[in-house]
Amino acid sequence: MVFTKECFRLRSSSFRLDRAVTMVNVPKTRRTYCKKCKRHQLHKVTQYKKGKDSLYAQGxxxxxxxxxxxxxxxKPIFRKKKIVLRLECVEPNCRAKRMVPIKRCKHFELGGDKKRKGQVIQF
Known part of the structure; x- marks a missing residue:
């Protein structure tokens, strides 16, 4: 099979379109290992937000x-923040919290509708 420049152009443009509409959708609960309980438990998932910056810090x-x-x-303005998930154990006596970083993404959704085959994506 012979590849031409036009063929590559068509393939790359369709690839860009596919990447533009993809978003990260994370469920609100996750069954994962709890260090305090020493077993797998259900964890509540939220997105980590940084606290308010102090005006009087040296930096x-x-x-x-x-x-x-x-x-x-x-100075350069940082624009490539990774998403950090905050997992909290739902066991009443435990409530242990831990942070789990995931990869960088343009669109992040927590507990959104699951994607189904053959449906049109609406914004």
Whole structure:
């Protein structure tokens, strides 16, 4: 089979379209190992959110001082955050929590509808 430039162009464009509509859909509960109970238990899954930044931390003070005045943005803005899942054991006496990082993704959904074959995706 002979591949031409046009063939490669068509294949790559269809690949890009497929990747654009995919999103990560994670169920709200997961049965996984609990270190405190020492056995598999049901865990409640939530998305980890970072706390509010302190205005008086040394790095923030240094950054604000560097940003002030003329000259625009001085440091690179981080845009590639990984999604972190926060797992909490549902056992009443345990309630142990742990963080599990997953890969980077453009769209993240927690407990969304499961994808079925032959259905059109609507936004």
């Amino acid at each position: 923030k003070r240094r950054y604000d001082r560097k940003q002030s005045g003329y000259g625009g943005q001085t």
